[in-house]
Amino acid sequence: MNDESSPSDGVFSVRSRRASRQAIGFLMQQGIENRSCLSLAAGFVDESSLPLAECLEAATSVLSNTSRGRGALQYGTTQGDEGFRNSLLAHLARLEGRTVEQLGIGADRLVVTTGSQQLLALVADALFDPGDICLVAMPTYFVFLGVLDGVGARTIGVEADENGMRMDALAATLADLEQRGELDRVKLIYLVTDFENPSGACLADDRRSEVLRLAQQYSRRNPIYILEDAAYRELRYDGPSIPSIWSRPGGDERVILAMTFSKSFSPGVRTGFGVLPRPLMTPVCNLKGNLDFGSSQWNQALLTHVLKSGAYVAHLEQVKASYRTKRDALLRAADEFLADIPGVSWLRPEGGLYVWLSLPEHIETGFASPLFHTATRQHGVMYVPGELCYPTVNGQSRAHQMRLSFGVLPPDNLREGIRRLSGAIRDVLKSAEA
Ligand SMILES: Cc1ncc(COP(=O)(O)O)c(C=O)c1O
Structure with missing residues (x-):
């Protein structure tokens, strides 16, 4: 990872040099160099449940109608196709358990983006000048930490537990920033509300209302916005869904909902x-x-079709069934192979793609740690080091955790991956004791 002040790359902008510090590239390189590894690191989705038939049917339908087909192959508008945005309103209403009218907004309030990642980057670009502040849960989505770094934002971590960001900690952080005269630099609170990447935690119902109240209370010259990243919202395997922050009274003015x-x-x-x-x-x-x-436009046309035909909702049920089986396989394997190791614990997510594992505090998990080396080189298993998911400022990072993902591997391999991981952890614990 490059140093921002390296003389050899002085021709490149500060922004490009900041982007070169991304951990994701290093992680992918590790995957390529250790091909025999079972990867509990990869954030990809399950191959076998990708919607081939649904996309084939949608493509055929779009192309067999001349005007729809031409529209799909033409340039569109920056904000996104209007017909698609209307379908999105219906989709959002279904998720919120409301009618479109009850949402209280029109399609003019939606913007279609190239993945939600583009929206996260655009919001960061729109809000942050260097030195402005973003508050995030610890841990949080590490790619967004890179985006914040890229725009020169100061990222301050707020303690979280199995119910997401702690509101007493958020209130204390805001009060502290107020005392230091820095409240006007706070532009955004970033929250992955459902099955956080990496922790799997879901922001509790009462905390969703409280974060909105705090953002309102502490907004002075500038509004403090909330970026509600709901990337995993639809991947719920147990329990009732929780209404978004956006849907609460006043949320519409304060919350950017990313889907x-x-x-x-x-x-x-x-x-x-x-x-x-x-x-x-x-x-x-x-x-x-x-x-x-x-x-x-093409992808928007495909999605418009599957949303309207019902193929989307039907497919989602299959996807969830497949992930539920995988999550259960990983959790069963953790009970089998990890439960007897002192100081090892993990969260049991109700959805999403990740399990967050904590080790005894003296066992580091980072790329340069003995555990990462032993796991990848000797036991053939890879994970995402937890420290990537913490802001790097003020020593807020923690080095003894890891993200395990159950999205890609089939259930048998998940079990084998956890068995190997258990071997690596035991080896490292033994040498730490020696
Ligand atoms: C929390 C979170 N937000 C946003 C994204 C971006 O995903 P995409 O751009 O594919 O929508 C991801 C991807 O893994 C994620 O984990």
């Missing part, structure tokens, strides 16, 4: 969307115009 079809349908269609507070629509669309003046 995606990557996890529920296909990441290859690279389509997500945002519901934005009115003042953010123009800045976000202007920035997107500079990038691509509109996401793929």
Whole structure:
């Protein structure tokens, strides 16, 4: 990972040099160098449940209608196809358990993006000047930490537990920033509300209302926005769903709701969307115009078709059944192979793709640690080091955790992966004791 001040790359912008520090590239390289490894690291989705038949049917239908077909193969608008945005409103209403009218917004408040990742980057670009502050849960989605780094934002971590970001800790952080005269630099609170990547935690119902209240209470000259990243929202395997922060009274003015079809349908269609507070629509669309003046019309047409035909909802049920089986396989294997190791614990997620594992505090998991080396080189298993998911400032990082993902491997391999991981942890614990 490059040093920002390296003289050899002085021709490149500060922004490009900041981007070169991404951990994701290193992680993917590790995957390539250790091909015999079972990867509990990969964030890809399950291959076997990708919607081939649904996409074939949708493509045939779109192309057999001349005007729809031509529309799908033409340029569109920066904000996204209007028909698609109307389908998105119906989709959102279904998720919120409301009618479209009850949502209280029109399609003009939606922007279609190239994956939800693009929306996250656009929001960061629209809000942050260098030195502005973003508050995030510890741990959180490490790719967004890279985005924040890229725009020069200061990222401050807030303690979280199995119910997501702790509101007493958020209130204390905001009060502290107020005392230091820095409240006006706080632009955003970022939350992965459902089955957080990496922890699997779901932000509790009462905390969703409280975060909105705190954002309102501490907004002074500038509003403090909440970025509600609901990437895994539709992958719930147990328990009742929790209404979004966005849907609560006042949420519409304060919350940017980021949604995606990557996890529920296909990441290859690279389509997500945002519901934005009115003042953010123009800045976000202007920035997107500079990038691509509109996401793929073709992919929007495919999704419009599957949303309207019902194929999307039917497929989602299959996807969830497959992930539920995998999650259960990983958790069973953890009970079998890890439960007797002192100081090892993990969260049991009700959805999403990840299990968050903690080791005794003196056992580090990072790329340079004995455990990472032993796991990848001797036991043939790979994971995502937990420290990547913490902001790097103020020593907030923690080095004894890891993210295990159950999205890609079949159940038998998940069990074998955990068996290997258990071997690696036992080896490292033994040498730490020696
Ligand atoms: C929490 C979270 N948000 C957003 C994204 C971006 O996904 P996409 O751009 O495919 O919608 C991901 C991808 O893994 C994620 O884990």
